[in-house]
Amino acid sequence: MFFSRILRFHVDFLSKKRHDFSFVYNTYRMASFSLSKKKVSLVGSGNxxxxxxxxxxxxxxxxxxxxHERILMWCKEEILDDGSKLTEVINxxxxxxxYLPNKKIPDNIVAVPDLAEAVKDADILIFVIPHQFVKTTCEQLRDKIKKDxxxxxxxxGFYVDEKTNELLLVSKIIxxxxxxQCASMMGANIASEVADKFFCEATVGSRNDKNxxxxxxxxxxxxxxxxxYPDVEIIEMLGALKNIVAMLAGFSEGLGARFNTRAAILRLGLREMISFCRLYRxxxxxxxxxxSCGIADLITSSLGGRNYMGAKKMTxxxxxxxxxEKEDLNGQSLQGPSTAKEVYRYLQGKNLLDRFPLFRDxxxxxxxxIKPHVFIDNLGAHPEFEQKNHKQS
Incomplete structure (x- = not known):
């Protein structure tokens, strides 16, 4: 009887130890697995x-x-008309x-008003904010993100340094x-259509295969x-410049311009976009x-984009x-005017305004x-038509 009790004690003890070890091991595995998973954060929550x-x-x-399935989305806090907080309503x-009514956001997206909290421990930060706020946002994030x-x-959008007249791209500021490292993604992506799951495409500029x-x-x-493509800067610049041409498309339609004229504006606008990109690189x-980042985005933005609609309404x-912006776009920012201002400053500093009359106007x-009709009156004098014979490049 005595030896039987001793034997049972050892069996129970070893069984318990085996269970405890299994529990600890599985807990360790789960923790390690969780730590190895990448975390994504969204910086921006507009349209x-x-x-x-x-x-x-x-x-x-x-x-x-x-x-990690859960994504924190930084949302600059706003008080809505009914007194509620935007972040709380989103969640x-x-x-x-x-900014995007009647479109369901998955419940694993969590709006956070605190920027530092939104990016804490993030492995991938996706910036989707107006370019005017990139500098100040990045300054707030300095020393608050993972080194890798x-x-x-x-x-x-982009900036032009007032002192040096140097182009400062968003990716470079980041x-x-x-x-x-920072990659760029641009394309013909009207927000509401993406939310509704209609087919679309985009172009990514990245030089890092792992990323x-x-x-x-x-x-x-x-x-x-x-x-x-590896052309990070060109892809990014095209995404900004097309907003200028989209505004011109809106101005022209508001003035009653016909299809031939509007097609010419898009072609000449694309030429100026390419020429401007080649000034940089x-x-x-x-x-x-x-x-998609080039001609496709230009066409989409000039047919139904925010800058097109805003310019048309202005005319x-x-x-x-x-x-x-306040009354018709529910507070959404137009990127075209600010980009046009930066481009004008850059071209003026290089004495090249006459080579880019659409961007200038x-x-x-x-x-x-100037009145909107002036740029249409000037189309026939565009430097593109000064070329007498086509030259092979």
Whole structure:
């Protein structure tokens, strides 16, 4: 009897130890697995940011073994007309009622008003904010992100340094301020259509194969296809410049211009876009201009984009662009006017305004220095028509 009790004690003890070890081991495995998964954060929650959240929020659920399903989305806090906070409404209704109404945001997207909290421990930061706020946002993020993180910018716009007249791209501001690599993604992507899951495509500029593969995993789907090129800067610049041409398309339609004229504006606008990009970087892949970030985005933005609609409304009503943003676009910012201003400053500093009459006139119209009809009157004098014989390049 005595030896029987001793034997049973040892069996029970070893069984308990085996159970405890198994529990500890499994807990360790789960913790290690969780730590190895990548975390994604969205910096921005406007019209395009919320639409992109709809896409990536659903897609990341299929990648649970590699990425954390929960995505924090930084949302600059706003008080709505009924007194409620925008972040709380987004998290409760799963809808950005101000900037993307009637579109369901997946419940694994969590709006956060604190910027530092939104990016904490993030491996991939996706910037989707107006370019006017990139500098100040990055300054707030300095020393608050992981050293081995990388960024992807969906922001369309750039700055010109007032002292040096140097072009400052959003990707470069992110890289220089945060000391991380930054890719760019641009394309013909109207926000509401992306949220509604209509087919679209985009162009990604990335020089890092590992980062490119993660971007492909997170974003590329049968309904949202990606094409990759190393021309980060050109892809990014095209995404900004097309907003200027889209405004001109809006001005022309508001004035009653016919299809022939409007087609000429798009062609000449594309020529100015390419010429401007080559001022920044002479050597670039010609094929990029015919990708989604180039001619496709130009066409889409000039048919139904925000800058096109704002410019058309300005011509038809004589409202200021600020009033149009407030009254007709529900507070959404037009990127075309600010980009036109930066481009004008850059070209003026290089004494090249006459070579880019469309870009020049777009800024002057926005500043109310010339009437919209003037740029159409000037089309026939565009330097593009000074060429007597076609020269092979």
């Amino acid at each position: 395009w940011g919320s639409a992109f959240a709809c896409h990536i929020g659903e897609n990341i659920r299929q990648l649970k073994s590699q990425y 409760k209704k799963h809808e950005n009622v101000k 993180a990388f960024a992807l910018t969906l922001t369309k 890289e220089n301020t945060l000391n991380i 490119s593969e993660m971007i492909r995993q997170l974003i590329d789907t049968p309904l949202f296809r990606l094409r990759f 002479k050597e670039s892949t010609l094929e990029v201009y015919f990708e 038809e009503t004589n409202k200021s662009l600020k009033d149009i 777009a800024h002057l119209i926005c500043e109310h220095k």
